[in-house]
């Protein structure tokens with residue numbers, strides 16, 4: 153007899169579902185498109201159908217030896233942790249203030265735990281990825297926007313009402329670029345894929361010489377193109393990534409000073425540009441945080457060897473961190489309740 157959980161990564165474009173056992177072994181996985189335009193009812197019906205199929209597959213394969221302990225769902229948006237209501241989600245229009253947890257529990261007859269997707273990704277990385285030897289860590293996800301999550305002693309830190317970890321809106325430029333949240337100069341405006349393209353265009357508009365002038369006119373001009381130019385030595389592209397690194401260094405330096413966590417992990421699509429932005433990042437963290445300077449690891453790659461250093465590194469699970477983290481939620485809950 154063994155327990156497993158089903159993790160769901162419900163994004164604005166992709167819906168991925170996986171069965172994972174308590175050791176983090178992937179048992180079954182399925183990927184669908186999230187057809188947001190067909191409405192909430194359609195997406196929830198698809199999600200429940202695919203979840204039932206996975207549970208059935210597990211039942212057939214293990215002949216009743218496998219017990220489903222619950223379903224964890226990571227969603228982009230603010231969640232009321234107590235009720236499981238989705239308070240607000242820009243990527244899932246029409247889902248605001250909806251009892252997603254109650255609805256899915258009613259349809260499947262299995263307990264559901266809802267979580268913000270960036271928090272779920274942080275938990276997944278802490279469980280099986282870059283943080284697997286560290287009980288506490290901070291994760292910063294650099295994608296179209298910037299998200300974050302804190303895992304303290306193996307559990308997500310929710311703050312007093314469930315909304316902690318909005319690191320994307322920490323300030324790095326007091327009078328900087330306006331942000332959707334209403335503030336100016338949030339890190340999201342300097343370290344997201346969207347920001348990289350904007351900063352490149354701003355510098356090009358000032359007339360600086362760059363191979364990007366031609367590329368920027370193409371419809372497929374994106375942050376990856378800017379990265380490739382930076383790696384080829386284009387000065388404008390290089391400067392853009394230097395700014396990304398400086399701003400991230402400023403944010404992480406502040407976090408090191410405030411939290412003294414052993415590990416800061418950078419994930420999301422933009423983190424693959426690590427080579428381009430990390431030198432400026434490390435330089436800036438050292439300048440901003442005497443605590444980091446005092447605990448800089450001798451070898452940045454050997455997380456296992458040094459126990460009293462502060463590590464800043466890349467995520468290891470790629471796009472799957474959120475899926476594993478979502479599955480981890482009911483497994484953790486089960487471990488906690490069985491201890492009582």
Ligand SMILES: [Zn+2]
Pocket residue numbers: 320321331332333334335338340
């Ligand atoms: Zn903001």
